[in-house]
Amino acid sequence: MTTIQIPGFVTFTIAIVVFFVGSGLNGVVGPLKRWNIPEAVTGGLIAALVTLSAYRLFGIEVTFDLAARDMLLLYFFTGIGLNARLDDLRAGGRPLVVLLMLTLAYLLLQNMIAVGSTAAMDLPDGIAPLLGSVSLIGGHGTTIAWAPLIAARFGLGNALEIGIASATLGLVIASLVGGPVARILIGRYHLHGQPAEPPSIGLPDTPATEKATGINHVNLLRTVLVLNVAILIGVALDEIVAETGIKLPLFVICLLVAIVMTNTVPRAFPRMFWPARSRSLALISDLSLNIFLAMSLMSMQLWTLGGLGPALIIVLAIQTVVAVLYMIFIVFPAMGRDYRAAVIAAGFSGISLGATPTAIANMTAVTKAHGPAPTAFIILPLVSAFFIDIANALVIGFMVR
Template identity: 70%
Template structure:
């Protein structure tokens, strides 16, 4: 076995190449675009298959340095916060509460499926949380945080391996399912979004008509990056202050909250200041950050670790996937109003239920690039999935492991 460690700069460069490979494949295979599969997902999965082949046939284990990915995550969430105008937050009150309620209900359903499956298939008790919300709603971060605790409490020695494998498969499924779900709902209900709305995440592919659009220049890009960096620096300073209050929040959530506060105060106090909210420059930086982040996440998946997952766990994952799709189609979409925005949120809900927040945003971005903007969806979903639901999930996992 040969371990090949790829340095950070090369990893970053490969991630960009992987994105362009995905872009080329999406153009060459129209169905990928029609079904709203993000370019980073197409390229990232192909790269993961390449590293899997290298491991299987050459005995080479490729390990990428992912330090740059952390900064991209901060940029991504900060960009979302900078676009969160107060009027959107106020108008998003009901959708926010509704989506939170739907997510909490699904958290219970997901863990009930895990409990029932473990009992029916005779699986170890310590595996329950990883077949439910710890790995699926929680993703890799929650899995890594809870695996040592669950292993110590239950004696289940394979906690980390199983949890990572389930989270990885959930990420893949969520990446592939969100776009097709939205396409089905949009086509079935004859929905479309506004074509002239200010961008929130990503720019439409057809940008020849620049009427009414703000210009993207090196100055606007540098101004946007400066604001992003200032917000991240403030979040770094506040992280310790937040922890001292007894509330433990991931740094990207602190960035999101700081950005929301600043974007609703600074432009009012300094109206002549060029603030990047809803500008094409911010959308461009946010889209770049998300695309490279997702490319790095998917291409670095060690798919060979899933080989020993077992038939029983595969059956449970199939049940969880079926439950998520049915819940989205027959509960989430109707409850959110059967509108275009509800269809976009339905694409994002796959990330909440099976993958992670960046996956959810990537799915929604792919949809809105093709069908039109849905600004409120990009405010509501991150607040639910990256803030409120993490707190509820911690209680749920704690209850599952006793």
């Protein structure tokens, strides 16, 4: 086996190419665009299949330096925070609580399905949490954190491989099912966004003049400066929070810092440039999310899925069907049966099967085609990347014990 390590700058460049490959395919293959499959997902999966072919046919394992990906994630979620106005936060109060309750209920349901399915197929002890919220709601990070403990507790030597394979397949499925779910709901109930609302993310693909979009190099640099200041404050606070023993993802802290800044700084300095709800911020958010997602998907090591036997595939298939039904018949009605509810239902695929960026990418693909839904982009990350991580850790700890 030969390993090829792709350096960071080349990885970033390849991710751009991967995005354009996906964009081109979405333009040619009608169903991809019609079912709101993000361009980065299309291109990223193609790239992942190429690395899989290199691994299977030539014994070449391609790995990527993903340092730039983490920075893009900070830019994206900080941008979401800068767009969070107090009115949106107030409007998101009740939906935030409802979505949190729905997610907590699904967390328990997902683990019940994993326990029941693995018991019915007489799979080894310890596999249930790995095919439940450890890998699916938790994703790769949670899997890596908990797999050694599960392996030691149940004597499951390949716990990490099983969990990583499950998380990888869940990420792929989440990237593919969110858009179609929204498409079904929007078409069935004739829903649409508010065209007058400026997009916080998901600028249309049609070219426009600099004057029409309000984007120029000065506005872009001002926007990047505000983003960088928010991120620097978030990094400083992250060190303080870590000393208290509380574990929060850095992008969540940056998101919260940006929310505070965007609701205080413009009030204190009304004549100061502020990028909230601007085209320049939407442009940076789009760029960050698309390249992040392209990097994430093209770097997937699909050969790890070979560790999933037929029984494990069946469990994940059951999890997928239940997740889709939950989005359509539980999440959408509970969130109000309106356009925002359809967007959140698309994003719920990322909560239930993939990751927060996948959820946001699915929602972005929907809003790009049907109109903005700014509140959805505030409440879903807070639920999926903050509250649910705490609850998931408690549930996993109980299952492991």
